[in-house]
Amino acid sequence: MGSRDLHQGATMTAMSGATIHQVAKAAGVSPSTVSNFLNGRPGRMLPETRARVEEAIRHLGYRPNRAARQLRTGRVQVVGLVVPSVANPFWGAFALHLEGAALAAGYHVLLCNSARDPERERAYIDELWADGIRGVVLCSSLPSLDHVLPLVEQGLNLVAFDRTAQAGDPSRMVNISVDNVIGAQLATRHLLELGHRRIAFVSGALRSVNRRERFRGFRDALENAGLSPDDAIVWSGAADEPYGDLDVAGLGRRAAADLMRGDDPPTAIVAINDMCALGVSAGVRDAGLRVGQDVSVVGFDDIVLADLAAPPLTTVRQPMADMAAAAFTHLRECVESDEPATGRSLLMRPELVVRGSTGPVPPPR
Amino acid sequence: MGSRDLHQGATMTAMSGATIHQVAKAAGVSPSTVSNFLNGRPGRMLPETRARVEEAIRHLGYRPNRAARQLRTGRVQVVGLVVPSVANPFWGAFALHLEGAALAAGYHVLLCNSARDPERERAYIDELWADGIRGVVLCSSLPSLDHVLPLVEQGLNLVAFDRTAQAGDPSRMVNISVDNVIGAQLATRHLLELGHRRIAFVSGALRSVNRRERFRGFRDALENAGLSPDDAIVWSGAADEPYGDLDVAGLGRRAAADLMRGDDPPTAIVAINDMCALGVSAGVRDAGLRVGQDVSVVGFDDIVLADLAAPPLTTVRQPMADMAAAAFTHLRECVESDEPATGRSLLMRPELVVRGSTGPVPPPR
DNA sequence: ACCTCCTTGTGCAACGTTTTACCAAGGCTT
DNA sequence: AAGCCTTGGTAAAACGTTGCACAAGGAGGT
CATH class of the missing domain: 3.40.50.2300 (Response regulator)
Known part of the structure; x- marks a missing residue:
């Protein structure tokens, strides 16, 4: 493939890449043999032949054309x-x-x-x-x-x-x-063990399996702790919000604002994932409260940024x-x-x- | 491949996707005509013919085979x-x-x-x-x-x-x-205007053009403010650290730790980008200092997370x-x-x- | 000597598309 | 009426692989 010093006619062909035919000619064998070397096992030929093919490939910088290969094989x-x-x-x-x-x-x-x-x-x-x-x-x-x-x-x-x-x-x-149910249970139980009883769940619309499972884990954990499902505070975004994936963080932030404005705001929030949790944290701060002290926040995923946040994010690692x-x-x-x-x-x-x-x-x- | 209910022969062909020949046959034209319809302009044939081709394509759910097309055209x-x-x-x-x-x-x-x-x-x-x-x-x-x-x-x-x-x-x-020099100048000038004089620049190895330019903007701004280049505190990672891209945030964090431990620590830090800045912020907090008060930090990029951090990150938007x-x-x-x-x-x-x-x-x- | 098998190859027909060259038929011009 | 465009369309040759079917040439068995 190199380029510099080709004055003789080979240039054009070298440019667009050598073909299996050229390799075959250079090695003094048929294209089939080259193909055999490349795909079928190379044991199908004399070591000497194999060496010549190898050398020709190396010398011409041959790379099989993927389109042709794909057309032929379908892969x-x-x-x-x-x-x-x-x-x-x-x-x-x-x-x-x-x-x-x-x-x-x-x-x-x-x-x-x-x-x-x-x-x-x-x-x-x-x-x-x-x-x-x-x-x-x-x-x-x-x-x-x-x-x-x-x-x-x-x-x-x-x-x-x-x-x-x-x-x-x-x-x-x-x-x-990952086992989302267990993950959400771990997160929720952690909050319960810390004494929280008013816990909110923040997510975009619950239209995906993982979100539903996380929600289930959340609810199960509450029930296991003797709380009624009605104690759960669920914030799943405005109905017109497609899935809340374009800007989960923004969604979390608005959610926190909403929740904190309420009569009896939660003391802890389970967010659907870390990006959402970072948004929630920002929203909590917007409301003049301190994350980790006034309000606990837990995420899901353990992205790199979870550990960099202030305070660093408690989360569920996948x-x-x-x-x-x-x-x-x-x-x-x-x-x-x-x-x-x-x-x-x-x-x-x-x-x-x-x-x-x-x-x-x-x-x- | 597929499996269930193939009794009639046509199924096989529908399975692997129709070819241009099948479309041609169905429309009662030649493959060339179908190809003309798809590529050359469709004005090349009678409206009636065109309609037949269109219908055949629709009916067979035909999609041109990319590999074949690529092999032929090279695109x-x-x-x-x-x-x-x-x-x-x-x-x-x-x-x-x-x-x-x-x-x-x-x-x-x-x-x-x-x-x-x-x-x-x-x-x-x-x-x-x-x-x-x-x-x-x-x-x-x-x-x-x-x-x-x-x-x-x-x-x-x-x-x-x-x-x-x-x-x-x-x-x-x-x-x-983006104009990295100007960007870094904006960031640095901002710090200078706030009164900072001991300003550090944190980056991985300065081996990329954008990083060097950002560094130049940083230095220029210092000089324009009458500071000598020697006043710049530069932290560019350990020599063995390839480029600091795998974990810029971690790098920033270590950098901040280093810097804050020093004799005469900087009061402000320019980070090579936002991820780095978030790491730096974490490092500053690790050292028991408050970002934005004890130490100012500015990033570059304006990623979504910049606005979610605590405190939100001052940065240069691209x-x-x-x-x-x-x-x-x-x-x-x-x-x-x-x-x-x-x-x-x-x-x-x-x-x-x-x-x-x-x-x-x-x-x- | 003949048949068989193994080794080391080769020839050729695809794969599905695009495109060049060509063709037939009709309409104009002269 | 002969020549020439134009229109609407087709045949066939690529593009670079792969893999099957086949072929020499020799070795081994009987």
Whole structure:
């Protein structure tokens, strides 16, 4: 590929990249043999021949044309990643890990931001399919997968991330998620143990599986502590707010403002995730109260920023790196072997990380 | 592949996606005509014919095979995005915007995290090129582009984002960046106007263009205020720390710890970016000091989290959405027209956003 | 000597698209 | 009526791979 010193006619061909034919000619073999060297096992030829092919490839800087290969085989070394919004650091970090795993296996990652809009997801995944991509990590956690079902039935390998299996799911997929119920229970129990009894749950609309599960964990924990469900204070955003993914933080901030303005404001708040919790914290401060003292706040995810906040955020950690690696590995296996492991689920255990944003109930003011 | 209820033969073809031949047959025309309808202008045929083709396409749910198209034309509707780390919310947000612009034009975005490692970038971009991708947004801001030069000379369209033009740059590229010098000057002048005289600059190794420029703006502002360069306190990380992109925040935190432990600690700190500034703020608090009162901190970027921090972060805003759109638009034009606008640069004006993390110099303790 | 099998290859037909060159038929001009 | 555009459309050759089917040439068995 180099470039500088080519005066003889080879230039043009070197420019657009050598083909397998040129390699074959240079090595004095047929294209088939080169192909065999590259794909079938190289044991199919004399060591001497193999050496010549190797040398020719190296010398010409040959890289197989992916389009041609894909056209012929129907495969691409690309997986799709559909996240609500990569501007959320949690998804950013997830994308980083997924991409790392993919890179190590020679795969690439195609990024799609769906804002949890099913129609947008459908359109995206349709395109990915048309591009020959047969593996997708879908992170929207929508309860229904109907919008992508046709493709899954046609052979698309799907990993539903941050979403547990639901009745009616297609069989040809796997779910990878943290145990959101337990996670929310851990968070809520922590607040209860600190003595809180007026606890609010702040989220965007509860339209995704993970959010519903977290809510369930929250409610279960309250009930286990002998509180009635009516004691739960739930703030799920204005009805017109699509999913609260574009700006969860802003949503959290408004929520806190609302809640703190109320008659009998909560002494603790469980936020749907860390970004939301950071927004809630800001809202609490807006109201002139101190996070961790006047009001306890707990998040979910344990993004890097949780530890940098003031006070640092108590939260529920997801083993994200592991999950990302698992998602990719699974996808790769399915795509490469054809015929997928069907109906598997991977449920990871979350971990409570206690920091400064939670504390004992303040004396009544 | 698929499975369930295939009794009639047509199913198989519907499964793997219809081809242009099937569409042609269904419409009673030749493949060429269908192709003309799709690419050349549809004015090339009778309205009646066109209608039949349209109907056939709709009815069969035909989507052109990208691999075949790419093999034939050599083009793909994909641009590469190479960022230091998408886990940094700034790059996450940038990716979101770029992807939005791409989506609107029917393009996809391939995500690459380089950690500013030139070798990794080279390998990445080589692969993108081999994949037929002819447009890449490179965000590492490395002073030398030698590692990607061969490909650029062969026809790769490059947008160097967050990096101004350097002597020796290949001509076939454009630079899009905020004016980092002015930005850093704004930040520093703000601190000077508040009365600060002992000001520190915190960054990872100054190996990227944007960082050097920010540092220059910082130093210029000090000099303009009549301070000697020696008054500048510069903390650029341990020598063994590659670039400080993996964990800028952690770096900022350690930096603050170091600085605050010193004999004559600074009263204000300019951080290389917002993530770093958030880390610095955490470090300042670790040292038992109050951000915005005991120590002023200013960042760069204005990520969403800047406004959520406690206290909210004074910072320099980049018009990111505009820049992302410009980057994509340019790339698209180049890729589609072949032969690029050469040697152009786009330099955007930054804006100082004053929030609570900066304040007047505290009385000496 | 003949058949069989193994080794080390090669030839050729796809894969689904785009595009160049060509063609037929009708309408104008002269 | 001959020549020439124009219109509406087609045939066929690529693009660079892969993988099946086949082929020499030799080794081993009977």
